[in-house]
Amino acid sequence: MFRVSAPLAVVSVILLHCGSGSEDVPPATCEGEAACSGPLEDGGVNSPDATVSDGESDAVMTDAQTSCTTNLECNDGNDCTDDRCDESGACAHTSNEAICDDNVYCNGLDHCKDGTCSVHAGDPCTSGAECAHQCSEAGHTCNVPAGTDCGIADNPCSKTTCDGMGACVGNPAADGTNCGGKSTICCNGNCITVSTATNCGGCGIGCASGSCISVASSGVYACGCESSGCPQGQSCLSRAGPDLCQCSTCTGQGQCKSVVGSQGAVACTY
Secondary structure, three states, X not given: OOOXXXXXXXXXXXXXXXXXXXXXXXXXXXXXXXXXXXXOOHHHOOOOOOEEOOOOOOOEEEEEEEEOXXXXXXXXOOXXXXXXXXXXXXXXXXEOOOEEOOOOOOOOOEXXXXXXXXXXXXXXXXXXXXXXXXXXXXXXXXXXXXXXXXXXXXXXXXXXXXXXXXXXXXXXXXXXXXXXXXXXEEEOOEEEEOEEOOEEOOOOOOOOOOOEEEOOOOOOEEEEOOOOOOOOOXXXXXXXXXXXXXXXXXXXXXXXXXXXXXXXXXXXXX
């Protein structure tokens, strides 16, 4: 009869208690410094993926089957864990809160939490400028598509659109373009009234006399020339009342017309 020695009997008891390592038996798990509460893997060695909790917020994963002598041997390829070789010669992986990248642009800057890249700052474009506030995942940009209207919508002299690079660029109307009334025209992208000594009857027409006169209450203006000359290209018309400069050419869409009737004085009209 085959006799089982005492030491072998003890081993048999341990194997029966902890399992034989078959697929039907779950692996052992460890918590903190506690002993294994479940069956052991084949050969009675703790699971390499066992989780050890240190009682703090950062989880520590230990790899009991991987022996090490330096931290470099413990690199698990996860940016969200700090890897080190612990005092027992096993690799330990502690979760961190480092900056990471989940390859999604429109959820903003990413940070690690619990060992994964799972904390996101949110849409990075919400505080952008008028032409840089629309997130595009495909383009990894906040820039609004080119041609989108922007700027001051009620300025008829400056058509502005987004350039696709985040800037609002202007396309001003031609000088002399009427912008809302018979005495208002566009000059350098702004709508002005042509009734001043620096813009008398047209963009940049300056009156040497400093006198810009309304012609026959027509809503058009001409420089007075009783005591001074006229702007280049204009001639002085003597008439009853203040002498006026006559236009020969007009800027933009202006037309040189008679506005005084029988006296024959003419001015630019828009």
